[in-house]
Amino acid sequence: MKLTLLSAGSLCLFGFATASVPVHALPSPDSLDQVTSVSQLSDVQPTDWAFQALQSLVERYGCIAGYPDGTFRGNRAATRYELAAALNACLDQIGDRFATKEDLAAVQALQEEFKTELATLKGRVDGLEARTKTLEAQQFSTTTKLQGQAIFGVQYGDRLNTAGTDSRATAIARVRLSFNTSFNGSDLLETTLETGNGGTDFVGGSGLALDGSGVDYAGAGPNVTLQRLAYSFKPTKNLSVTVGPVLEAADFIDANSYANDEAEDFSSSFFINNPLIVATEPGAGAGFDWNVAGGPFSIRAAFVASNATNSAGNIDLDGDGIPENGGLSGDPYQASAELEYAKSFGKEDKNKIAVRLQYTRSSVFNLHQNVVGLNAEATFGRFGVFGRAGYSIDPTFTNVKQADYFLTWMAGAGVRDLFIPGSLLAVAGGQPLVIQGEQGPEQTNFEAFYRFPINDNISITPAVIVIADPANGSGEPIIQGMLRTTFSF
Template identity: 50%
Template sequence: MNRGQGLTELEQFAPNSHRMGQVTSVSQLSDVQPTDWAYQALASLVEKYGCIAGYPDGSFRGNRAVTRFEMAAALNACLDVVSDRFATKEELATLQRLAEEFSTELATLRGRIDNVEGRIANLEATQFSTTTKLSVDAVMAFQAGGNTGSVFDPVTGTVLTGGGYNPTVISRVDINLNTSFRGTDQLTTTLQTGNGGLDAIAASGVGVGGFVNAGAVDYFGAGPALNFYRLYYSFQPTEHLTIGAGPLFYPSDIIDGNSYANDSFSDFSSGFFINNRLIVPFPVDGPGGAGGSIVWNPGGGSFTLRGVYVAATAGAPTNAIAAGIAGAPVNGGLFGDPYQGSIELEYARTFGANEQNNVAVRLQYTNSSTLNISQNAGGLNVELTLGRFGLFGRYGYSGVKLYGAGATILGLGPFAVDPGVFVIPAGGQVNTTAQTWMAGLAYRDLFTEGTLLAGAVGQPFINSLGSVPGINDSTQTNYELFFRYPLSDNIAVTPVFMAITNANNSSTNSPILQGLIRTTFSF
């Protein structure tokens, strides 16, 4: 049957004078009031299903008698709307046929879902914590190396000869518990252990203590006891601002980061190449300490400002004696020697197609007093990525004051100076300058995705102190080359070659060479 020109069934069968106009809201019907007993039913039919209309004058005339034809037409209009919104009998039949055809697969899927739900319930019932995540970083390194002649060890005062050392195995494990209570904060607790192993460079007395870590692998000497290594809490009072504090953390946790040279588990092994030791002096960053930090990234943009203060003996209420320096008192406490306060301003951004390139420049300043050596140091930390190629480097310049009984021949250990040339007047001080630099190249994804080939060269401690033949008469130079190859997302193997010439700034010391096979595990 022809339904007419766009008219509903109810309009089709009504006399011309009674044809009703379609409405979209019950409020358009002038004679329908919220107090009417059928108001809610009409509202549903008009606004939800759109199958009730009104007369041209805006009335509904709910008390008017309706013919059978009009009732049939109205009912059919509503059924048309319902059928458009729900499945037809044919569609339901098709769905039933498909369900029967794939009943086996559906049963298997249902079983798997039940299994997953069971496992989730078990995990929720037995999980370690709802707020804490456990992660572990472990390194195992086999190393062999030694010096080609002899090396004077200023720490022990002995000459190491024989041309080589026993091959060793070095291990270190960091167990990290990262806890978040609100989603915008984190409590980091780290435990550390290892086998206490040394590499050939550390055995030569290079980079084992004093003002500068000059070359020993960063993960030497850990353990074998399980030690409390880090406890640090950070939170965000507002977006883009992070404030942190803790009784034990490290300046290098906050400043002097670099994408290519900052993590001895994944890039350079040498403690010299992973940080600028004028900006993060070893007597503070080595043992760590108590203090606070702030990181501000205004608007999430390219600039980031970082500040950190750490005191290495914040738990000591009285003066202490500096280890390895006879009669050298340090103040201790939260604001006493050894301490450092640093700020860093970073500019970093990505550029190029798919933002595959990046540049970062970090300007740094550190004021510190470490084992009766005070300094004001400025630093520059840069990196540039162009596709797979990377360039990076660090530079530091410092005005250094050495004072008191602590600034003796071992005051700059392991860099020795001649007592006959370097003499501190009683109660006085000696001023000097110090510089450090390193530069390197890197290439990512060689042979396979995730690899990193990188090499660097640098000089840890260029100074203006006095010298005599064989003592502070040259400048130590460090070299390192490595190739990191990931076996999986959790395991990487890294061959490493390291070399040092003019160790401890002495021209009489023979070169030190060593190679390592480093395997790291992260999970």
């Protein structure tokens, strides 16, 4: 910041060569050490333009202090308020030391020059002290930060070429409040509460399509539920470990820069996570994320038991007459691992490639699966391509083999910063469940969206969802339009 003084005479006292220069505020006596010779300041040289002024202030008037490391740090710019406060402190030391009337006149001129700034500064300090005392008395916590997210969605869906359908537009809302607590700066206790209006969309609420085809934020509330409770810590620099009674496998595996967040990109659950790799609902468990030697390779793993709160076994959870087991080792559960290679390249590292190899062993309501998966993405400047695939080997229900394989896949493309900085336009298609040996069509999902930010805290996303051959049958296609607004704070 530039500082302009009124009189050239007052500048002479501080050795300024011009009337508009960057200045260094005199160090505070409370935190810095008084010096008696300018040679004690290691970063002040005889060739510096202000050397004579500093030498005079140190050796003639005794009102210059240095930092504890013996430096003056004279290149840092100062505001008028900083210089006013420093000048006032200096005047207290040298007020009775002036040898001439001219010196005294110069000091009086400076006092008059900064009278307004000193009064303003005093008022600001008093105000800050009062507000600090109020905050200390009323603060929620010194260790916890609150983060919030609210989603407002409006949708309308219909079944194409089918007369007599009675579809209605609906409003969907979901709210999450997260309390993020750190006890030592490198750990994190996450507590997230969730509620909403219980709204559903046409695809997910009609029962006409496979699970995961509906929007992910539908159905929340109206009761308040505990959506996440987990504690993360770092035993070593590149290793993060998480344990908790409420967490998800997707917290650790199957991330993707273009298709991973129902509040920011695709709305359909199917496009957010691979339904065979992320097989369970939230539950108790643990996971880790290890970035090997800080390089391009990372290893992640997770174990989640969705019915861990129930200590009894042999419970018929889904009403099919076949009992499941509770506890940490009971059905439903999944154990997953992921190996990732991620590398940025090109000018300013604007290009990126990431490949994730995955394995999941799961048992969900007595359907036992061993699934290998692939999650990949590549970014070239503003443009990107991405995709997922999962292959379930010999899926078995209780002791009955269901097929040689189940298959799921999706692929898409996106472009960032189109028309509006921070925006994302993306489109994807895929099949949630292809069953080996079944005849006839397989359900195919499509979704396209354009998210554009209003500001750092609000974004609006129009989207279109199309389902062909819903529920792996010969039904008419479904089309659904969405308008989502996301508030983050």
